Amino acid sequence: MDLLLNTIALDPNRWTADKIPYYTLDRLLPHIAGTPFKKLEVWQHHVSHASDDDIQWYRHLADDLGLTFSILGLYPRLHLEDHARDHEMNSVQHLLDVAGVLGARLIKIFPGNLGTEVVTDAEYDRSIAFMQAMARRAAAANLTITCETHANTLCDTRNACLRFLRDVNAKNVKACYQPYDFIDTAQAIVDYEALAEHIIHVHYQGRKNDEMALLKNADLDYNVLTNALLAQGFDGYLCIEFVKGCVVPTPAEFDLMRVLNNARRDEQFIRKMVQPARRATTAA
Numbered sequence: 527m528d529l530l531l532n533t534i535a536l537d538p539n540r541w542t543a544d545k546i547p548y549y550t551l552d553r554l555l556p557h558i559a560g561t562p563f564k565k566l567e568v569w570q571h572h573v574s575h576a577s578d579d580d581i582q583w584y585r586h587l588a589d590d591l592g593l594t595f596s597i598l599g600l601y602p603r604l605h606l607e608d609h610a611r612d613h614e615m616n617s618v619q620h621l622l623d624v625a626g627v628l629g630a631r632l633i634k635i636f637p638g639n640l641g642t643e644v645v646t647d648a649e650y651d652r653s654i655a656f657m658q659a660m661a662r663r664a665a666a667a668n669l670t671i672t673c674e675t676h677a678n679t680l681c682d683t684r685n686a687c688l689r690f691l692r693d694v695n696a697k698n699v700k701a702c703y704q705p706y707d708f709i710d711t712a713q714a715i716v717d718y719e720a721l722a723e724h725i726i727h728v729h730y731q732g733r734k735n736d737e738m739a740l741l742k743n744a745d746l747d748y749n750v751l752t753n754a755l756l757a758q759g760f761d762g763y764l765c766i767e768f769v770k771g772c773v774v775p776t777p778a779e780f781d782l783m784r785v786l787n788n789a790r791r792d793e794q795f796i797r798k799m800v801q802p803a804r805r806a807t808t809a810a
Contacts (some may be wrong), residue, residue: 527756527800530596530765531558531789532729535772538780545571548777551584556784559591560577560791562797566763567597567634573624583625588628597727597763602660602682604638604653605645611656618660622667633664633762634702634727637673637680637690644671645680653680654693661696671701672727675717682706684717691724702727704767711747715754726762728755732770733790738770741792752799766792 534540536558539548551572558566566588573581588595598620606614625633638645640652645653664671673681673690681687687701701724705714708731718725732744740749755764770788774780 527761528565528596528763529563529793529796529800530565530567531561531563532567532597532599532765532767533558533572534567534787535766535768536782536785537569537572538772538774538777540569540571541773543689546575547572548780549782550580551576552580552587554782555584555587555591555593557786558692559593563789564592564794565596565601565763567763567767568595568630569622570598570600570627570762573598573628574621575596581624581790585628585764595630596810597632597634598625598628598630601636601639602656604656604658605641605649609650611652615656615659619663622663622669625669625688626667631669632727633669633671635671635673636676639678640680641678641682642680643682643684647701650798654808656688657690657694657699658696661694661699665696665698670698670700670726671696672700674702674729675704675706675721677706686721687721687724696718700727701725702729704729705746705751706733707746708733709745711750714746714751717754719753719758722758722760728760728762728764729767730764730796731767738773740770740788740795741766742795748795749799751795756800764796 536554537547537549552598564736601616661766675681675687680690701721703718703725732739732741734743734745766789771785
């Protein structure tokens with residue numbers, strides 16, 4: 527299992543309408559290098575606003591710091607048509623090229639921005655066609671795509687996710703599992719098990735009373751969930767996406783070092799469960 531940190535957790539402007547990063551990626555990387563995290567999932571907007579020279583610099587700096595950009599997260603609109611569709615595909619292609627420069631091997635996406643209760647048949651069909659075209663482009667670049675199980679997307683229930691993956695029918699399109707709610711641990715395990723054969727990527731975020739919390743204190747029992755993943759043989763990417771302290775009223779109130787320290791505490795919590803499982807597997 528690879529344990530990653532998502533750079534989305536380190537930018538308070540994630541919650542703004544235009545999503546212009548408060549921190550450029552090169553400002554974050556030296557601070558991340560002081561934590562146990564060596565592999566990263568990169569928020570799209572940490573690179574989509576950057577120049578080609580910036581992207582090259584980010585890769586060079588990461589290499590020097592011993593960091594790896596394992597995953598790039600994207601938010602494509604799948605249902606568009608005509609000129610808007612072409613423009614969206616050009617944007618996707620640019621970000622696939624960026625992923626290549628960064629050295630990422632996996633693209634995590636929101637599978638569209640329409641939920642299954644509102645998408646029309648025509649929009650769904652266009653979404654599948656767009657996704658298939660995107661999958662072909664990703665395959666040509668040796669990239670795998672994971673579709674996040676998330677509200678207001680075409681994977682907003684486990685059955686919707688299974689249908690979407692079946693209809694796309696591409697070997698390099700898999701699932702990124704995030705619990706549909708952050709309270710019901712038993713249901714989270716049921717949903718995971720239903721999708722397990724497709725899951726190579728998992729997102730964690732601790733929430734308590736609908737606010738960000740340490741994983742160990744969350745309403746969802748991440749100890750139980752993690753052990754269920756291990757029992758199922760999960761050995762993919764486990765990414766800490768959001769952490770305690772990352773949501774603030776204004777960017778000026780964001781404390782980067784506090785957020786990174788909380789991410790470190792979440793990392794330690796997970797390692798305590800994963801390491802005994804690894805030792806048991808090795809012994810066997």
